[in-house]
Amino acid sequence: MENLSKDHSVRGGGFQAAVIGVSAGGVAVLPCLLGTLAADFALAMVIVQHLHPIQDDYFIERLGRACRLPVREAEEKERVQAGVIYLAPPNYHLLIEMDRTFSLCVGEKVNFSRPSIDVLFETAAEAFGAGLIGVILTGASRDGAAGLRQVSSKGGLAVVQDPQSAEYPAMPLAALEETRADYVCNIEEIGRLLCDLGSACAGTGYRTGE
Amino acid sequence: MRAEQIEEIEIALLLDAIRKRYGYDFRNYARASLKRRLRSFAAQQDRMPLSRMIPAVLQDESFGARLIHGLSVTVSEMFRDPAFYAAIREQVIPYLKTYPFIRIWHAGCATGEEVYSLAIVLQEEGFYDRTTIFATDFNEQALDRAREAIYPLDAMKNFTSNYQRSGGRRAFSDYYRSGYDAAILDAGLKRNVTIANHNLVTDGVFSEVHLVLCRNVLIYFDQTLQNRALGLFNDSLVHGGILALGSKETLQYSRIAEDYKPLSSKWKIYQKTTA
Numbered sequence: 001m002e003n004l005s006k007d008h009s010v011r012g013g014g015f016q017a018a019v020i021g022v023s024a025g026g027v028a029v030l031p032c033l034l035g036t037l038a039a040d041f042a043l044a045m046v047i048v049q050h051l052h053p054i055q056d057d058y059f060i061e062r063l064g065r066a067c068r069l070p071v072r073e074a075e076e077k078e079r080v081q082a083g084v085i086y087l088a089p090p091n092y093h094l095l096i097e098m099d100r101t102f103s104l105c106v107g108e109k110v111n112f113s114r115p116s117i118d119v120l121f122e123t124a125a126e127a128f129g130a131g132l133i134g135v136i137l138t139g140a141s142r143d144g145a146a147g148l149r150q151v152s153s154k155g156g157l158a159v160v161q162d163p164q165s166a167e168y169p170a171m172p173l174a175a176l177e178e179t180r181a182d183y184v185c186n187i188e189e190i191g192r193l194l195c196d197l198g199s200a201c202a203g204t205g206y207r208t209g210e
Numbered sequence: 211m212r213a214e215q216i217e218e219i220e221i222a223l224l225l226d227a228i229r230k231r232y233g234y235d236f237r238n239y240a241r242a243s244l245k246r247r248l249r250s251f252a253a254q255q256d257r258m259p260l261s262r263m264i265p266a267v268l269q270d271e272s273f274g275a276r277l278i279h280g281l282s283v284t285v286s287e288m289f290r291d292p293a294f295y296a297a298i299r300e301q302v303i304p305y306l307k308t309y310p311f312i313r314i315w316h317a318g319c320a321t322g323e324e325v326y327s328l329a330i331v332l333q334e335e336g337f338y339d340r341t342t343i344f345a346t347d348f349n350e351q352a353l354d355r356a357r358e359a360i361y362p363l364d365a366m367k368n369f370t371s372n373y374q375r376s377g378g379r380r381a382f383s384d385y386y387r388s389g390y391d392a393a394i395l396d397a398g399l400k401r402n403v404t405i406a407n408h409n410l411v412t413d414g415v416f417s418e419v420h421l422v423l424c425r426n427v428l429i430y431f432d433q434t435l436q437n438r439a440l441g442l443f444n445d446s447l448v449h450g451g452i453l454a455l456g457s458k459e460t461l462q463y464s465r466i467a468e469d470y471k472p473l474s475s476k477w478k479i480y481q482k483t484t485a
Contacts, residue, residue, distance in 0.1 A: 075458070075460075076429050076458055076459070077433065077463070089458055092429075092458060093243070095240075095242040095243055095246070096242065097241055097242045098241065098242070103240040103242055103243060104429045104458050105243040105246075105429065106283065106285055106426045106429070106456075107243065107246075107283045107285055119246065122246075126214065126242075
């Protein structure tokens with residue numbers, strides 16, 4: 001695993017939420033990523049997966065079966081809770097307010113997408129600042145690149161799937177062009193990283209190069 | 211003071227200027243998306259700083275009008291959520307047909323796509339001539355587009371597919387004619403539609419109605435404003451009247467929840483059970 005900058009084991013964690021952006025190829029990697037999370041995972045996790053707008057609830061059910069934590073669609077005005085995996089509803093942008101509640105918007109598509117990863121990441125970065133982990137996974141678009149830059153500039157941790165290990169490398173590559181990522185690694189390593197940073201004793205004992 | 215805190219002050223002052231100068235009150239809008247719209251408007255104005263917009267809003271009415279338009283979301287499509295329109299056709303209209311004549315309030319109709327979608331369903335169900343639709347929005351520019359009922363031709367493919375999936379009974383092309391890059395809706399669809407300016411934030415009840423549609427408007431409001439708007443709908447609806455919200459909006463946590471029963475939980479269609 002490549003560790004390019006901040007040493008969060010020294011910082012001792014302090015993370016409160018992780019936002020995940022994933023597009024083409026996500027249906028294969030998301031169950032794998034969520035499957036690695038332990039039952040005591042103490043962060044809120046919010047996912048934008050670009051989907052076809054008429055996608056039904058099947059995807060959420062499938063993720064729920066793969067994961068030890070509750071997986072559900074984010075609802076407007078709902079408070080972002082630790083230990084819950086939220087997905088953006090199809091055809092709505094998902095935003096996080098400063099009071100850490102969700103809101104939805106059906107405004108113009110951003111990067112040809114609604115929900116857009118940038119919209120979630122930019123608002124989450126404002127709400128959580130240095131307490132946020134931003135993760136960009138496989139995808140065939142540029143969505144999320146500007147959002148991850150915001151996460152990083154507000155002091156959060158920027159994690160990108162190693163483009164060589166991604167089914168669709170375009171989105172990780174675009175993110176790496178815009179942001180100096182803290183971690184570039186494959187999906188299993190991202191799972192372990194999140195698990196470690198998000199466990200009850202957040203971040204202690206985490207070493208790079210495992 | 212951090213840059214974010216300064217921006218918060220700028221936004222508060224700007225919203226105050228808009229409210230005092232033009233009467234539009236955005237203070238209780240959900241802040242994150244409002245902020246995004248403000249920033250994207252600023253970007254279109256050569257990255258104009260928010261604090262410089264304040265004198266512009268006060269002194270330049272055309273700037274004020276553009277900003278107010280920029281703060282409202284007018285993205286819409288015909289037969290958005292096709293299954294919602296199927297539920298209206300199958301579950302709501304048979305009930306409404308028990309009335310000799312009904313009034314419908316479509317609140318926050320933006321550019322009118324969903325108003326004419328409803329008109330088509332009513333017409334196909336042989337009920338349109340017994341209805342009046344009040345279509346309202348606070349955005350005058352959007353209302354002008356709704357009055358014209360002319361939409362980009364390249365949107366028709368999506369509208370047609372939505373219409374078919376909603377259980378439409380005809381060829382969608384029966385409802386419009388194309389000219390250049392535009393599709394002009396059949397003028398007959400407008401005949402029972404009254405389009406008027408109404409602001410859910412500041413205006414009151416104007417009529418007794420049997421059906422209220424207000425879809426994807428409440429998501430932009432905070433709890434206080436949501437309760438205000440729902441209060442208006444509640445005061446407008448007759449006993450047994452129907453309230454239809456956007457599929458991600460809910461009555462569940464509102465003050466009026468206990469006076470309504472769900473007709474379709476998935477599509478957020480409710481029936482009023484009190485007088």
